[in-house]
Amino acid sequence: MSHLTKKLGKADLLGVVVLSAVILVLFPSVFGIFRLNLIGKYLTYAFVGVSLVLLWGNGGILSLGQGVFFGLGGYCMAMFLKLEASDPIATKIQTTPGIPDFMDWNQIVKLPLFWLPFKSLTFTIIAILVVPALFAFLIGVAMFKRRVGGVYFAIITQAVALILSVLIVGQQGLTGGINGITDLKTMHGWDIRSDSAKYILYYVNGALLIGCVVFTRWVLSTKFGMLLLALREKEDRVRFSGYDVANFKTLAFCMSAVMCAIGGAMFTLQVGFMSPSFVGITPSIEMVIYTAVGGRMSVVGAVFGTLLVNFAKTFFSEEYPDLWLFLMGATFIAVVLLFPDGLAGLYDRYGKPFVLRRAARAHSKPKATEPNVAVATALESGGKHG
């Protein structure tokens, strides 16, 4: 009878269904492949948005280093694709054919050891999932066991992002440096640049994103999810209820890292390159903003928030390039000041009363009176899992 059971009831499912319809049916039927590919790129950022709903919105842990995981996933995928694009025939003008072009430019004559396993797609896929998880685990254990939290965690993850981007840029013989890993062509002989491939990748990406959305909602509906919410509010209470808080935070951090990495890998596939500009601080913070715009508590909201900001970015930077940053800055400030719960919060405030009235009228039974609505609203505004 607990209303927890209702959390994942058919209602929430419907939200996901609507999202799926928009991503898998609406967009493809309305937009051509160019715009669709663009949306596909935005949706890869939405993975990060969803991961932040879990970690930040519900867990209260603000990571400013999600770009690190996005980048790790993206780089793993890019390494595989680059090796395939660097077969000895395609690279015969190089001093050492068969290695990526940027290595050749940096006088590297043999493929570095850590690149070798990325010749296998299976290994690559495993690496996309495991490497970020492992990295997040190490950071998580080190930080959360020492009870580094809040602002400090945010700043330290930011520093981690900085370190990694300095390392990638500095080791250009191994990583492609600031240009990143570019000119990716095929995956097991399948040309990822063709229109048909772009369609397929779009759907794969959409399906994976919906998978992450469903997964995140499931996590939030479990006791684990409740505890995340609980420890955001009263960390000590959770600790003194017998839970090792650090483990919970670490697991949430790892889950969010894996989601970001999937997004990064899909980014590489759809855009055709990966560069250190995703690992740094700026993209990491921007992705937090997408989430805030959508509503930090709302998984579906985060996806829409990401789309909204990026659509707006595309529109304004095409039409009013000068105004764009003013607008972006103003959006951030407005979201934080006026709509801390983002789009989802706006819905709660303006959309739902309307919906509730409609619902009440539709049922038009004497029981559905105003007090009921009031209680329902109060309950709603507290347990925002939508």
Added chain:
Amino acid sequence: MQLLFIDRSRALRGAFSTVLCVTSLWAAFAGAGCNKSSASTSSDPAASKTDKAAPASTERSTEATSTDVMTPPGVEKSTLKAADYPTAKVMTTGLKVDDDSVTVGILHSTTGTMAISETGSVQAEKLAIAQINALGGILGRQIKVIQEDGASDWPTFAEKARKLLVNDKVAAVMGCWTSASRKAVLPVFEKENGLLYYPTFYEGLEQSKNVFYTGQEATQQILASLDWVHKEKGAKSFYLIGSDYIWPRTSMKIARKHIENVLHGTVVGEEFAPLGNTQFGSIINKIKLKKPDVIFAAVVGGSNVAWFKQLNAAGVTSANQTLLTISVTEDEVLGIGGENLTGFFSSMKYFQSLDNANNKAFVEAFKKMWGPKSVIGDVTQAAYLGPWIWRAAVEKAGSFDVDKVVAASPDIEIKIAPEGYVKVHANHHLWSKARIGKAKADGQFEVVHESDLIEPNPFPKGYQ
């Protein structure tokens, strides 16, 4: 009962926010395309889009139309008539060409960290296009411009490049500044068979059917200047310092090979500072320790300013040290301050102070269009060449089709080039001269050496 309502509200909430979002965004997103097409059909060619999208430069004249632009001396108004070149004949690949106009793209950063550098290129490209239009356009057609902002972000460059080629079907793109942005758009241009004119001096190691490189590749910029400093200053020992990314690293690699194998000198130190580094105290001390004959520098961006200011402050000036840089144009001097550079040498193919008729006319036209305080650096001049080279190739080919333009390009000569004279090489780079400028306190350079025309060689044997 009550729970039922919660359920319904949750259910509808997703739907509601979806509809809200999607409808509001639709206008924005799809509308971007619509507006664009309306903009590009407006009658006033270079000005319509130019005005709106031009980076805010307070000195810029606001009404830069095709009629009041100064054209280069000695170039007659084109007598080609569009009627003699029916659209069906000159364009067979679906590009945006009609009987009166042809559309090109400009793709640079007007926002973000790179806006600092790319502003000049945008201005030069717009000047060249306005001049070409004033001279009767290209195959009798006026050039229209769609400008996109790469926002200093490489994926955005790729996105916008794809938009220009796929959506807008532009006949050519003038754009990119950093190597990273070029690398990001390169696959797009190759896939969509577009045409890119890239203005920046760069590291070489690239040659694409779809790109023309109007700046120097590394050997053109480096070898002659090293030869000069070796001969003139008797330099034997060199200290190499650059920012930590591909262009300085490749340049330094070429420099080291040349110093060691050709000049039989020594490299006494090599240092790469992270991009954005603001502290050079320790590096400067290391240099002082080694006492090199020449410091050979390729630091960029905000770091470049810090590097020269701190160098001056550490007592290293032209009075006691020879310094040769490949990363300081007149644009950079604005940020560094002439007083910190006086007497140091810069190797470029173009300086604003070049004393020839072409350049005088160019500088005058540029200042007329963009304001009397405008400063013109090497890349700005190279960007100016792009539209002219494209025009010459199109008219030689008698077609806008990319394949035909590319085929017609080798050996195209631009005699009105501000730098004097350039010729397109079969490898898509330009034959050009290397020049050494000595920095003056007023921010200009005194040209102290000029080489012969140098053949571009993006994959130099023996330097890799």
Added chain:
Amino acid sequence: MSLNEVGSMIAMQGFSGLSLFTVLLLMALGLAIIFGQMGVINMAHGEFMAIGAYVVYLFSQLTQNYAPGLREVYFVPAVVAAFFVAGAVGYVVEMLLIRRLYKRPLDTLLATWGLSLAMQQFFRSFINPKEVSAELPEWLLGAFNPTPSIQVPRNGIFVMGLTILVSAGVYLLMLKSRWGIRIRATTQNRVMSSAVGINTDRVDRFTFALGCGIAGLAGAAFTTIGSTGPTSGSLYIVDTFLVVVFGGAANLIGTIASAFSIAQAQSLLEFFLTSAMAKVLTLMTIIVILMIRPQGLFTNKLRT
């Protein structure tokens, strides 16, 4: 190399380290006040520094155009003006924005990030998209030679002097003045402070303005050693935060110690390693130490 030269090198390298220390400290002081005393994470700190730099540029332009004779002296009033202009902007920002976010520190981070974007675009649109350079007076250029083989950068001495002055000022203000007592009282117990008649809103506003003013001061001083452009401020922001966090947020002595140790480590490592490795190693060391001592180097042990 002679012994004398080795000595000179050690002296100069020592000065480099000290100079970096004062640079870091000057960057961090304003933030230490804002973050340490108010708990506000001001991501626009770098842009407030840029305001200071642009004020100097403005003064330089005015001097060049209207009073070229004043070139040797304009810099000092420019630095003072930078303090007040940046402080005034900070005052307004506190009033419009920060005031509403005191209970949500992580949200101040997002809002001020938005502010920093808008400020950068403001510089770009209304001042100059390119980098600019203030013409420095002669006495700030070049090096001072105590012995023929030792060159000490004059701008380094200037920054150092200014830092000492500002640090001493902040120290006196926070620990000795009535204002300082009010600021510290407000930090420690807002409700109680307002109950005893402290206008806490006013204290907040002035504290924030003070922090921003010091940022402007730092920006003005850094025109002698670095670039002035729309994004110049962002070059400093991460380093600045690390100094403050590493030092232990609420502690002035901690900030000083932290700036000192980071500067010495970085400057020494840079001398012996490549710059990129020096940066990476320094950052990693900071992170590791922060993991061992999450509250930074210096904290006041509190009864919980």
Added chain:
Amino acid sequence: MAEFEMLTIQGLGVSFDGFKAVDDLNFIVDRNELRVVIGPNGAGKTTLLDLICGKTKSTSGSIMFKTMDLTQMKEHDIVRAGVGRKFQTPSIYENLSVSENLEVSFPRGRSAFGALFFKRAADVIDRVHKVAEEVMLLEKLDHQAALLSHGQKQWLEIGMLLMQDPELLMLDEPVAGMTVNEREQTAELLNRISKNRSVIVIEHDMEFVRKIAHKVTVLHQGKVIAEGSMDKVTADPRVIEVYLGH
């Protein structure tokens, strides 16, 4: 079953920058005893609870819970060993419903993965109902915790502790902010739950203390100055001096 005390504290001390909040403290709690700790502000009462539950680490002495030394254990291990602690201000999860608050405190699925795959089995629901009834919140199970009255929040937190069925329960000012009526009910509640466990209560309200206390300990400046029945300690001249002399 071996005979040992529920809680034995010996020579316990902790100092904050030289200030000794708890100093050489000795303290024993029997099985099934309800002990009340009183003392003026700053006597070290809350610090004592902090030390027992591991929130504050001691600088000297030992805290034996049955046969385990709590000073060597992590907070969550102390809880799992059977020590529950209520904080001074009601510390509940306002965003969750009453039943969720209780459920979250159920001592199963305590590891991160365990929580992920925790099933709301019949025994959990059963226990939630039982405890809710015990703390008089059965009617409010589906309400959001934020909507409860102050007193009900206190009960909810006690309920959350009861979910874990601790052997030693520590309550920091459980009736603060309660109405007279609620105090009555709380006193009954405490008497009920101390039937089969030891309870330590910190309280200022002497009338309430008199109602519940088996034994009273008076702390002053980090030291025990009196211990015994309520009547005995209130007659103690040192206690009177401490309370009146300050």
